[in-house]
Amino acid sequence: MRAVDIIIKKREKQELTKEEIQFFIKGYTAGDIPDYQASAWAMAVLLNGMTPRETTDLTLAMAHSGDMLDLSPVVPIAIDKHSTGGVGDKTSLVVAPIAAACGLPVGKMSGRGLGFSGGTLDKMESIPGYRCDLTTEEFLHQLDEIGIVLTGQTGDLAPADGKFYALRDVTGTVEAIPLIASSIMSKKLASGATAIVLDVKIGLGAFMQTQAEAHALASAMVKIAHLADRKAVALISDMNQPLGCAVGNALELKEAIATLQGEGPADFLTHCLDVVEQMLVLGEVAKTEAEARSLALDALSGGQAWERFLALVSSQGGDVAYVKDPSRLPTASLIETIPAPRSGYLSQINAKTVGVTAVFLGAGRATKEDAIDYAVGVEIHRRVGDYVEKGDPLFTIHANDRQKLEEARISLLGAHLWSDAPVDPLPLVYDIVR
Numbered sequence: 001m002r003a004v005d006i007i008i009k010k011r012e013k014q015e016l017t018k019e020e021i022q023f024f025i026k027g028y029t030a031g032d033i034p035d036y037q038a039s040a041w042a043m044a045v046l047l048n049g050m051t052p053r054e055t056t057d058l059t060l061a062m063a064h065s066g067d068m069l070d071l072s073p074v075v076p077i078a079i080d081k082h083s084t085g086g087v088g089d090k091t092s093l094v095v096a097p098i099a100a101a102c103g104l105p106v107g108k109m110s111g112r113g114l115g116f117s118g119g120t121l122d123k124m125e126s127i128p129g130y131r132c133d134l135t136t137e138e139f140l141h142q143l144d145e146i147g148i149v150l151t152g153q154t155g156d157l158a159p160a161d162g163k164f165y166a167l168r169d170v171t172g173t174v175e176a177i178p179l180i181a182s183s184i185m186s187k188k189l190a191s192g193a194t195a196i197v198l199d200v201k202i203g204l205g206a207f208m209q210t211q212a213e214a215h216a217l218a219s220a221m222v223k224i225a226h227l228a229d230r231k232a233v234a235l236i237s238d239m240n241q242p243l244g245c246a247v248g249n250a251l252e253l254k255e256a257i258a259t260l261q262g263e264g265p266a267d268f269l270t271h272c273l274d275v276v277e278q279m280l281v282l283g284e285v286a287k288t289e290a291e292a293r294s295l296a297l298d299a300l301s302g303g304q305a306w307e308r309f310l311a312l313v314s315s316q317g318g319d320v321a322y323v324k325d326p327s328r329l330p331t332a333s334l335i336e337t338i339p340a341p342r343s344g345y346l347s348q349i350n351a352k353t354v355g356v357t358a359v360f361l362g363a364g365r366a367t368k369e370d371a372i373d374y375a376v377g378v379e380i381h382r383r384v385g386d387y388v389e390k391g392d393p394l395f396t397i398h399a400n401d402r403q404k405l406e407e408a409r410i411s412l413l414g415a416h417l418w419s420d421a422p423v424d425p426l427p428l429v430y431d432i433v434r
């Protein structure tokens with residue numbers, strides 16, 4: 001077999017065999033196939049697509065390029081949840097404890113912030129002492145003992161994807177549905193997930209801008225799961241405006257804590273319930289979504305979800321005193337609430353601008369090596385569709401630098417668009433792909 005023939009075959013819009021895909025991925029991971037051939041192949045895939053069978057073979061080839069975790073000795077169903085990324089998306093911090101409290105163990109490997117999207121690990125590391133570097137043995141032991149883990153990737157999972165993703169990033173080949181779907185799903189399969197709830201974000205602050213794109217990505221991932229003998233369901237949810245109010249690491253952690261204690265923003269709680277009910281049904285803890293929702297609400301109101309969160313923090317070395325009293329978590333030196341400059345209906349709160357502003361304040365990284373400032377970020381006080389009176393609190397900036405605060409004020413005022421006529425609120429979920 002020769003790499004060039006596989007590139008030509010895809011260029012000619014033909015379907016690749018499993019053996020050809022395996023040869024290509026193995027050769028690329030081992031360094032036998034150079035970057036320039038892998039780039040040409042990625043571009044041919046971007047232009048000509050892949051069938052669900054090809055996409056699944058690519059996913060499995062990348063998954064098998066490193067360790068394959070087997071969680072079956074510890075949990076009967078290995079549930080996972082994955083969001084394609086967004087602004088203010090602290091859903092994992094809430095749904096993992098709820099699911100665990102309902103009797104569905106959740107062992108989740110998460111990522112750090114990427115671009116203007118936040119990352120679960122950075123949020124959890126706002127807690128002094130919290131470790132995101134568990135070994136595979138520690139991961140399995142904790143999942144078995146307390147039924148909940150939120151950590152970084154353990155072991156060497158899907159190294160082919162790591163190498164290929166870095167190449168796609170610099171060759172204009174990230175935006176190919178089969179490549180995105182296989183990249184995400186290869187990591188899920190390698191981490192041992194057997195049932196996966198996917199949260200595909202759509203809108204100004206998301207990878208996918210249109211319903212058609214989001215639907216195609218969601219369907220591709222659900223098909224991969226089924227062809228690989230896993231269960232999956234994908235929500236297509238809104239990311240035009242930030243999710244909840246808080247954007248920034250400790251601020252989001254505080255909002256997640258409030259939500260676990262029944263005091264979070266209503267739209268964020270509803271989104272968490274939408275996600276967790278799919279997890280509980282897929283995990284066979286509930287037969288219907290209605291039953292799952294009722295179990296989740298009971299776990300919240302009865303305090304069991306909060307108790308699981310405390311067990312998680314304590315087991316991973318975090319100081320629970322900080323989550324029991326969130327005022328002790330990192331707090332910015334400059335906190336300023338900006339009033340609405342006019343009266344009217346909010347027609348847009350641009351999630352991307354809010355995310356970029358939070359990164360500019362220090363909540364995210366410009367390069368991989370940058371340290372992040374856990375304390376800084378933004379609180380958005382109103383939602384699209386709200387009528388706001390001039391002078392009402394619109395947003396609050398948490399900064400550690402006066403100049404940055406001033407620049408953030410300008411960019412956040414620009415993120416809010418106004419209408420004199422009533423505006424419909426944005427839906428939370430547009431569709432579910434099963």
Ligand code: URA
Nearest residue numbers: 165179180181183184
């Ligand atoms: N996230 C991933 O893990 N891979 C992609 O290709 C895109 C987003």
